Amino acid sequence: MAKKITEAKIRSLKANPPARRTSLQEDGLRVEANPSGNVVFFAPYYQHGQKNKQKLGTYPALSVADARKAVLNLRHQLEVQDVTIKQSTVTFKAFVDGDFKTWCIAERKDGDATIKRLTHQFARHKIGRTKLKDVTTHMVDLYKGEAMKKYAPATVKRHMGDLSRVFSKAVEWEMLKKNPVSAVSRPRIDKKKTRLYLTEEELKSLSDALNSWESMALFGTTEQKRTHPTYLPYIVRVAVNTGMRRGEIMSLRWSDLDEKERIITVRGTNSKSATTRRIPISEKLADQLVTWNTVSGREHQSGKDYVFPVRSFKRSWESFRKLAGLKHVVFHQLRHNFASQLVLRGTAISVVSELMGHTDIKTTAIYLSVREDEKFKAVELL
Numbered sequence: 001m002a003k004k005i006t007e008a009k010i011r012s013l014k015a016n017p018p019a020r021r022t023s024l025q026e027d028g029l030r031v032e033a034n035p036s037g038n039v040v041f042f043a044p045y046y047q048h049g050q051k052n053k054q055k056l057g058t059y060p061a062l063s064v065a066d067a068r069k070a071v072l073n074l075r076h077q078l079e080v081q082d083v084t085i086k087q088s089t090v091t092f093k094a095f096v097d098g099d100f101k102t103w104c105i106a107e108r109k110d111g112d113a114t115i116k117r118l119t120h121q122f123a124r125h126k127i128g129r130t131k132l133k134d135v136t137t138h139m140v141d142l143y144k145g146e147a148m149k150k151y152a153p154a155t156v157k158r159h160m161g162d163l164s165r166v167f168s169k170a171v172e173w174e175m176l177k178k179n180p181v182s183a184v185s186r187p188r189i190d191k192k193k194t195r196l197y198l199t200e201e202e203l204k205s206l207s208d209a210l211n212s213w214e215s216m217a218l219f220g221t222t223e224q225k226r227t228h229p230t231y232l233p234y235i236v237r238v239a240v241n242t243g244m245r246r247g248e249i250m251s252l253r254w255s256d257l258d259e260k261e262r263i264i265t266v267r268g269t270n271s272k273s274a275t276t277r278r279i280p281i282s283e284k285l286a287d288q289l290v291t292w293n294t295v296s297g298r299e300h301q302s303g304k305d306y307v308f309p310v311r312s313f314k315r316s317w318e319s320f321r322k323l324a325g326l327k328h329v330v331f332h333q334l335r336h337n338f339a340s341q342l343v344l345r346g347t348a349i350s351v352v353s354e355l356m357g358h359t360d361i362k363t364t365a366i367y368l369s370v371r372e373d374e375k376f377k378a379v380e381l382l
Helices: 007-015 064-087 092-107 111-122 137-150 153-172 200-219 222-227 231-242 246-250 283-296 314-324 332-344 349-356 361-368 372-380
Strands: 022-026 029-033 039-047 050-059 263-266 277-280
Touching: 007 022, 007 029, 029 064, 039 064, 050 064, 092 111, 092 153, 111 153, 137 153, 200 222, 200 231, 200 314, 231 246, 231 283, 231 314, 231 332, 277 349, 332 349, 332 361, 349 361
Parallel strands: none
Antiparallel strands: 022 029, 029 039, 039 050, 263 277
């Protein structure tokens, strides 16, 4: 192990300059005295398998303490340089499959879904095969144009949001200087294109279909019972009467339901806004959930406390829409209808916002649009 360099040793080295270079060395620092009498600090180091040395300065202009600091600074610069070189070779796909995936799944509630979308959309695309640092705004703009020919604007906007999230994280981790997606405009979406409420006729069709479905689920043939699961009518009723999101309903536990107070608690861990909210429910819905508790056999749920212990109800919902004659109604519209009905009945927008779990009241403001039948009534007054 090299002995520590001291000021006394350096002065001794300087006071007796030999005919050829002499030196002192400690871990990461070397001082040399040449025949001319100059004493110079060097930092020996290895990089990419090669031995190098960096001149730091001369003594006494540079003290031993400052020389040691310069060595530490050089080591840091080399480490950053090595990381930069390594990062410059990683492709978009490799980055998503590696560090970004680890972060995304750990930190984001929809992490798994985000990774699946990114893999599906970009794994075989030119962007996926390109080095992260070489993805340009032009390349992203071309992707947007291609995607708009195949997908709805809302879908393209979501994909671009996923893409931007990847590059933002790369910028945050100092792998890139800028996000190439930030300069590309997002697809415009007409928020009023989709009707945010169900008409009286549609609500009646919905109610009739629920009764019909339930009848087949309980008293139908073996085939009807197989294709008409008993849980679906209760899921639809919860959505219609609480405005809860699909994921919030699927994450609902019996411990989140206060039957006596008639309150459903949507926990922040299951909410899009990451904020816990309490939703009062009608006596009728509370009774229906008690009935479902009996029908489902809570004690037979393998220790799980989920109100609806199913992984997905997408296929059942599609069958239900067909039965109700509401093929144009997506499940999320039940949430929209809940908010629209509250606004129509004069509920304060702040209350609606709280029940919906919106973090910004501007989001709730879209439900202030009057219904079509109300417009006709207004025109008839002219």
